[in-house]
Amino acid sequence: MEPERRRRRPAVSCILCRRRKIRCNRETPCSNCAKSKNATCVYRDPPRPPRPDGPLHPLVGDASQTVQIQTSEPAAMSLLTPASSEPTHHGSSRPPPQHTTALTGSTATSAAASPSPRTYGQPSSRRPAPEQAVSSGPSPANTASVSTFTRDTHVETKTLHLSDFTANYHLHTEHRSAGQSQSQVVTKCVTHKTRLFGQSHWVNAVGLLSDMIELIQRSLRDPMSKLLVMERRCKSLAKVIKARRRPPWPCPPTPELPGRLVCDALVECYLDTSEAIFRVLHVPSFRRDYEAVWDPSRDPDPAFLVQLKLVLAIGAAAYDSTFSLRPYAIRWVYEAQTWLSEPEFKSRLDIPALQTSILLLMAREATGVGEEMVWATLGTTVRIAMYMGLHRDTAGLGLVTVTLLVAEMRRRLWNTILELMLHSSLTSGAPPLITLDEFDTKPPGNFDDDQLTDQEGDDLTPRPDEHFTQTTIAIALRSTFPQRLAVAKHLNDLSSRPTYSETLKLDAELREAYRTLTHTLQACKSAPRSPSELGLRTVDLILRWFFIALHFPFFAPALREAEFAFSRRAAVENALRFWRTAFPHPLSLSDDLADDRLGRIAINGSGFFRTTAVRALVGIAIELQTLAREEQGLSLGPVELRPDLLLAMEDFTVWAWKSLETGQTNAKCYLVAAVIRAQFEAVRQGLSHEDTEAFVFKEAEAAEERALGLLEAIEASGRQTQEDAVLGVGVDDVGHGLDLTTGLSVDWNYLASDAMFSSMEMDPMSWVLQ
Numbered sequence: 001m002e003p004e005r006r007r008r009r010p011a012v013s014c015i016l017c018r019r020r021k022i023r024c025n026r027e028t029p030c031s032n033c034a035k036s037k038n039a040t041c042v043y044r045d046p047p048r049p050p051r052p053d054g055p056l057h058p059l060v061g062d063a064s065q066t067v068q069i070q071t072s073e074p075a076a077m078s079l080l081t082p083a084s085s086e087p088t089h090h091g092s093s094r095p096p097p098q099h100t101t102a103l104t105g106s107t108a109t110s111a112a113a114s115p116s117p118r119t120y121g122q123p124s125s126r127r128p129a130p131e132q133a134v135s136s137g138p139s140p141a142n143t144a145s146v147s148t149f150t151r152d153t154h155v156e157t158k159t160l161h162l163s164d165f166t167a168n169y170h171l172h173t174e175h176r177s178a179g180q181s182q183s184q185v186v187t188k189c190v191t192h193k194t195r196l197f198g199q200s201h202w203v204n205a206v207g208l209l210s211d212m213i214e215l216i217q218r219s220l221r222d223p224m225s226k227l228l229v230m231e232r233r234c235k236s237l238a239k240v241i242k243a244r245r246r247p248p249w250p251c252p253p254t255p256e257l258p259g260r261l262v263c264d265a266l267v268e269c270y271l272d273t274s275e276a277i278f279r280v281l282h283v284p285s286f287r288r289d290y291e292a293v294w295d296p297s298r299d300p301d302p303a304f305l306v307q308l309k310l311v312l313a314i315g316a317a318a319y320d321s322t323f324s325l326r327p328y329a330i331r332w333v334y335e336a337q338t339w340l341s342e343p344e345f346k347s348r349l350d351i352p353a354l355q356t357s358i359l360l361l362m363a364r365e366a367t368g369v370g371e372e373m374v375w376a377t378l379g380t381t382v383r384i385a386m387y388m389g390l391h392r393d394t395a396g397l398g399l400v401t402v403t404l405l406v407a408e409m410r411r412r413l414w415n416t417i418l419e420l421m422l423h424s425s426l427t428s429g430a431p432p433l434i435t436l437d438e439f440d441t442k443p444p445g446n447f448d449d450d451q452l453t454d455q456e457g458d459d460l461t462p463r464p465d466e467h468f469t470q471t472t473i474a475i476a477l478r479s480t481f482p483q484r485l486a487v488a489k490h491l492n493d494l495s496s497r498p499t500y501s502e503t504l505k506l507d508a509e510l511r512e513a514y515r516t517l518t519h520t521l522q523a524c525k526s527a528p529r530s531p532s533e534l535g536l537r538t539v540d541l542i543l544r545w546f547f548i549a550l551h552f553p554f555f556a557p558a559l560r561e562a563e564f565a566f567s568r569r570a571a572v573e574n575a576l577r578f579w580r581t582a583f584p585h586p587l588s589l590s591d592d593l594a595d596d597r598l599g600r601i602a603i604n605g606s607g608f609f610r611t612t613a614v615r616a617l618v619g620i621a622i623e624l625q626t627l628a629r630e631e632q633g634l635s636l637g638p639v640e641l642r643p644d645l646l647l648a649m650e651d652f653t654v655w656a657w658k659s660l661e662t663g664q665t666n667a668k669c670y671l672v673a674a675v676i677r678a679q680f681e682a683v684r685q686g687l688s689h690e691d692t693e694a695f696v697f698k699e700a701e702a703a704e705e706r707a708l709g710l711l712e713a714i715e716a717s718g719r720q721t722q723e724d725a726v727l728g729v730g731v732d733d734v735g736h737g738l739d740l741t742t743g744l745s746v747d748w749n750y751l752a753s754d755a756m757f758s759s760m761e762m763d764p765m766s767w768v769l770q
Contacts, residue, residue: 011043011044012024012026013026013030013043014026014029014030014032014033014041014042014043015042015043015044016032016033016038016041016042017030017032017033020032028041028043029041156172156173157170157171157172157173158170158171158173159171168192169190169191169192169203169206170190170191170192171190171204171207172188172189172190172191173188188498189429190203190204190206190429196429196430197428197429197430198429198430198431198491198492198493199429199491199492199498199549199552199553200425200426200427200429200488200491200492200549201427201428201429201611202611202612202614202615203429204429204552204553205552205614205615205618205619207556208555208556208618208622209618209672209676211679212672212675212676212679212696215675215679215692215693215696215697216675216697216700218693226701227697227700227701227704230701230704230705230708231667231668231671231704233708234667234704234707234708234711235667237665237708237711237712237714237715238665238666238667238711240715241665241711241714241715241718242665244718244719245326245327245330245718246330246334247330247331247334249334249338250338250341251331251334251335251337251338252335252338252339253302253305253306253309253335253336253338253339254335255300255305257293257305257308257309257312258312258325258328260294263312265315265319266311266312266315266316266319266325267290267311267312267315268315269314269315269316269317269318269319269597270311270312270314270315270318271283272318272532272534272597273314273315273318273534273538273597273598273601274314274315274362274366276470276473276532276534276535276538277473277474277477277535277538277539278362278416278419278420278474279412279413279415279416279444279470279471279474280355280358280359280362280412280413280416281311281355282405282409282449282452283449283470284449284450286311289301289304289308290308293305293308302339303339303352303353303356304352306335306336306339306356307336307352307355307356307359309332309335309336310332310333310336310356310359310360310362310363311359312329312332313328313329313330313332313333313363313366313367314359314362314363314366316328316329316366316367317329317366317367317600317601317604317605318597318598318600318601318604319600320600321600321603321604321658321662322661322662323600323603323604323662323663326367326604326662326663329363329366329367330367330369332363333360333363333364333367333369334369336356336359336360336363337360339356340353340356340357340360348384349384349387349388350388351406351409351410351413354381354384354385354388354390354413355413357380357381357384358381358413358416358417358420361374361377361378361381361420362420364377365605365606365607365608366601366605366606366607367605367606368605368606368664371606371607372428374420374424374427374428375424375425375427375428375430376428378417378420378421378424379433381417381420382417382421382433382434385413385414385417390410390413390414390417390441391414391438391439391440391441392439392440392441393411393440393441393442394406394407394410395442396440403453403454403455404452404453404460405452405453405454406454408444408445408447408452409452410441411441411442411443411444411445412444412471412474414439414441415441415443415444415474415478416474418434418478418481419477419481421433421434422481422484422485422488423542423607423608425488425492426488426491426492426545426546426549426608427607427608427611429491429492430492431488431489431492431493431494432485432488432489432492434485435485436482436485443475443478443479444471444474444475444478445462445471446462446463446464446465446467446469446471446472446475447460447462447463447469447470447471448463448469448470448471449470465520465523466520466523466524466526466527467524467527468524468527468529468530468531469529472521472524472531473521473531473535473538473539476517476520476521476539477517477539477542479513479516479517479520480510480513480514480517480543482513483506483509483510483512483513484510484546486506486509487506487510487546487549487550490502490503490506490550491549491550491553498553500554500563500564500567503550503551503553503554503567504566506550507547507550507551507570510543510546510547510550514543517539517543521536521539534597534598537581537582537598538598540577540581541578541581541582541609544574544577544578544581545578545608545612547570547574548571548574548575548578548612548615548616548619549612549615550570551566551567551568551570551571551574552567552571552615552619554567554568555567555568555571555619555622558571559622559626568623571619572619572620572623572645575615575616575617575619575620575648576616576620576644576645576648578612578613578616579613579616579620579648579651579652580648582598582599582602582609582613583599583602583651583655586647586650586651587651587654587655587658588647588650588651588653588654589647602655603655603658603659603662604659604662604663606664610659613652613655614669614672616648616652617649617652617673617676618676620645620648620649620652621649621676621677621679621680623645624641624642624645624646624649624680625679625680625683627641627642628641628680628683628684629683632686641684649676649677649680650677652673653670653673653674653677656669656670656672656673657670657706660707660710660711661710663714665711667704667707667708667711670703670706670707671700671703671704671707673703674699674700674702674703675696675699675700675703677699678695678696678698678699678700679692679696681695682695682696
């Protein structure tokens, strides 16, 4: 009798699940590999789709409740093209049923499928259509595309899997009008973990790095990869370093201050940098109270000491090129947060408390304490200011008894709040949540601080516009506020229509406003006092930031279509000028920042410069790679590229390394800079795909190894400092040079709040910046 023949069935589980003999859900990665934190999930054969629970049949229902999940084809998928490769569907129309699965509500049912259905991550043998193959490079293998159809909107979501570093990115693209071309459809927003980022957020640049991400992902398939092991070690060290810097909570304010010389230097750093642009304090009053702090016969005001420490924390970012006072600055921020968390409500509805709230937001960005949550916290400050009536001008309220000092301080504080709203909107990719109709407060008057007195009856007239004062720069920035607000709303508001024609219109309006601002500030140079170089550079940085954010959504389409060539040029040129404004002298040629406070802030701080620098690097790097590919085969000699762009890319690597040296704990920024630079070198040298992968991976390992050594040294130094503190070694003995014994004796215990505030820093928003 012939033995029974066993049917050979293809393996559908991943290799690890088959070895362990456990059920596999056949995803990429599967649920078991995700739970066990395996770096890779490998299938011997492409995974098959799960068997449907019911019969196959097309769904018939309301379009607003139907979601079409389209499978991803690696050859055709590219994050450089956020628009769908299929035509836009509207009204009651539906996309073709081939290769789709329909979901209604929370119950999934398979739609009518072709004889060979596919699921996420499964390679396709079908060659993409010519119009689909628009990617300029390889694309991630672990991607998925989801489309949601309503009566007037088609939202396509593409998921980028980065399981080896962080959670997935979901890029959402909106198709709104029937006449909207595919080329004009750009990524509307990105979701990552529990956050939603608008177009202005730097994370939108991740889509342009799809080929780099795929290359790194392939190199990390081995769970024991040296690069992956070092990256995990760097992340562990970063957590230890940040936890050691973080003071216990609650952190009640103390009377301890640095020595007088250090305090004087920090105050001057703040007044020359932040206060020169964003007016918060009345400088003569502040100096008067500051001198009283050092009077041993007087007890200092606890509220003013909290405000003073925030000023010191902001100034610490520009104090030296190593940010040696970072641990103290972080503690000062925590002390201020503890003080403001005290359940005192009506008593805090005054100008000093509002100044402290504004300074706290600025200090958090300067020191990197929850800087990604400033937009959310700023909402409370805005509402407190409105509750105090700062959004209404004193003249409109009929407050004739208000002194000139109070009236101008109200205008200055509201003006600074408006600036912070715009900045946090662009940084966090969130809507500004304010319109021009919601306030009538006039811009600050062109007064010097010593002109403002607290005497009733003062009726001074502001100085002419060409006369430079301590408020001139703030007034000049305010003149561009309507145009910049329109840009922020265009990028991040839900109701905005990010068409290219609207982008060009906003660009023209912003350029005209910038031109007027430039003429105003240039006219001040002939006055007895003129704006400082640092102030002019800061204004230029802010305006360039808005131009970059405005044109970057169309940067990827501009690489393929001449229709968007203006945005490509605008994005690259503004990115280059943004970088050169921050660092007039290339870092790769000279790293001397002894007299450049703005350069120190750009390296030490965690504000808008860091997020914009990443986007600037991506734009410059992609432009160089595109130029290198375009020039290949068109010249018999070596390919010559723009030296200014090459120098800027070199500078970014130096900047990322210096940021690590000054206390930044995320090594991924330096890793990305090294990988982008190596990838460009491979393109310029014309290396094959295999040689490119080997070269880039080698450079990535070298960069990660260098960063790991630096973080280990920082962790060891912090451990030694902690041990010295336990043994009673003075601060001067560990090299900080601070005298924390000022002889102040104030009962600070009553300032501690019983309410617990979670001071834990958020998880990293991305795998580039923390």
